[in-house]
Amino acid sequence: MTDPRLLLGQTLAFTADPFAVPAAEAARHDARGAVLVEDGRIRATGPADLLRAAHPQVPVTDHGTALILPGFVDAHVHYPQTGIIASWGKRLIDWLNSYTFPEEMRFSDPAYAAEVAARYLDLVLAHGTTTVASFCTIHPESVEALFEAALARGLRLVAGKTCMDRNAPAGLRDTPRSAHDDSAALIARWHGRDRLTYAITPRFSPTSTPEQLEAMGALWADHPTCLMQTHLSEQTDECAWVAELFPDARDYLDTYHRFGLVGPGAVFGHAIHLSDRERARLREADAALVHCPTSNTFIGSGLFDMDGLSADGHRIGLATDTGGGSSFSMLRTMAAAYEVAQLRRRPLHPAELLWLATAGSARALRLDDRIGRLAPGMEADLVVLDLASTPAIAQRAARAGDIWEAVFPTIMMGDDRAIRATYVAGRPVPRPTA
Numbered sequence: 034m035t036d037p038r039l040l041l042g043q044t045l046a047f048t049a050d051p052f053a054v055p056a057a058e059a060a061r062h063d064a065r066g067a068v069l070v071e072d073g074r075i076r077a078t079g080p081a082d083l084l085r086a087a088h089p090q091v092p093v094t095d096h097g098t099a100l101i102l103p104g105f106v107d108a109h110v111h112y113p114q115t116g117i118i119a120s121w122g123k124r125l126i127d128w129l130n131s132y133t134f135p136e137e138m139r140f141s142d143p144a145y146a147a148e149v150a151a152r153y154l155d156l157v158l159a160h161g162t163t164t165v166a167s168f169c170t171i172h173p174e175s176v177e178a179l180f181e182a183a184l185a186r187g188l189r190l191v192a193g194k195t196c197m198d199r200n201a202p203a204g205l206r207d208t209p210r211s212a213h214d215d216s217a218a219l220i221a222r223w224h225g226r227d228r229l230t231y232a233i234t235p236r237f238s239p240t241s242t243p244e245q246l247e248a249m250g251a252l253w254a255d256h257p258t259c260l261m262q263t264h265l266s267e268q269t270d271e272c273a274w275v276a277e278l279f280p281d282a283r284d285y286l287d288t289y290h291r292f293g294l295v296g297p298g299a300v301f302g303h304a305i306h307l308s309d310r311e312r313a314r315l316r317e318a319d320a321a322l323v324h325c326p327t328s329n330t331f332i333g334s335g336l337f338d339m340d341g342l343s344a345d346g347h348r349i350g351l352a353t354d355t356g357g358g359s360s361f362s363m364l365r366t367m368a369a370a371y372e373v374a375q376l377r378r379r380p381l382h383p384a385e386l387l388w389l390a391t392a393g394s395a396r397a398l399r400l401d402d403r404i405g406r407l408a409p410g411m412e413a414d415l416v417v418l419d420l421a422s423t424p425a426i427a428q429r430a431a432r433a434g435d436i437w438e439a440v441f442p443t444i445m446m447g448d449d450r451a452i453r454a455t456y457v458a459g460r461p462v463p464r465p466t467a
């Protein structure tokens with residue numbers, strides 16, 4: 034239980050999906066707004082003078098002209114790759130073999146896993162991200178470490194043991210049985226505890242045998258409230274490899290579908306090179322697609338079809354995909370999403386970018402009834418953005434005619450210096466001391 038507090042600043046509260054209505058009209062902006070938080074939840078939002086008059090006894094934290102938003106939701110990350118972010122060169126499969134797998138090997142050591150989990154969560158909080166959905170490694174210790182660190186910080190978080198039983202080095206392979214049983218034990222221990230959600234996590238079909246994918250499907254059928262996260266159609270040579278490994282499959286998506294891994298609660302990272310059949314099947318299943326733009330440009334994967342997929346009504350989230358992605362920042366990720374969409378001739382409105390990084394990602398993770406919007410009843414995970422955090426941003430924002438023009442320079446040029454404060458369940462996160 035926490036005492037009530039009024040946070041003052043500019044507020045931007047989405048009232049609709051900006052992909053479904055004129056984007057600029059999808060949110061209510063209060064230039065002098067307030068958010069009333071109590072017991073970890075948002076109790077009210079609205080103009081500051083009205084809320085202050087209604088709650089005269091409640092203590093106030095005044096963030097001035099900074100913009101209060103829901104905390105960012107990063108719908109696809111690999112926390113074990115924190116230490117190898119920005120590793121030079123390579124395409125996807127080489128990148129996994131050269132950088133990812135040797136690093137992931139180290140997570141059999143619980144002390145190392147705990148150290149990286151703590152460092153990772155503190156980094157993302159400093160970037161204004163309050164929920165992530167993370168792959169771990171094949172080691173149950175890596176999952177324990179991340180859930181423990183999230184629990185200690187009161188975070189809402191999604192994670193799962195990455196399962197791989199082929200095409201990975203010795204030391205990074207499990208089996209269909211051990212993947213099933215280790216995942217089941219982690220579900221029993223963590224799923225639904227405090228603010229934690231378990232995601233059944235086959236890495237991707239090249240590193241799982243059909244037997245392992247079948248075991249994952251059976252596990253999900255036994256635990257339907259878990260999410261299921263994996264990768265789909267990131268690079269064309271990966272797609273060709275999948276076709277070789279699964280000669281009977283109709284397409285990449287079918288390698289999951291035939292084992293019961295496509296349905297509501299399935300979360301597919303990347304989803305760039307999709308056939309019409311795959312798009313239709315994903316839509317029908319109401320599965321989520323997660324756009325990882327800094328990763329897609331960094332590893333040279335391709336250009337996500339935000340325009341077409343959003344027009345078709347897909348459930349779409351936004352993510353850094355660290356460490357394949359090149360930044361921990363959802364601001365930088367929104368900027369990359371803007372740039373990728375521009376290459377497909379679709380300029381995304383700032384409202385669409387901010388929605389993807391908050392409510393859109395929450396919806397992809399089926400947490401949109403709890404996080405991702407400034408609205409009464411939602412959990413009070415918040416980020417407070419300084420819209421003039423550097424001289425370059427400040428001089429551009431000073432010319433802004435409305436809130437969208439004011440926030441766009443921070444989206445395009447901002448980083449962790451723009452994060453004035455982060456709140457988790459209504460409590461301010463201590464600022465990093467280094």
Ligand SMILES: [Zn+2]
Nearest residue numbers: 111264302354
């Ligand atoms: Zn990934």
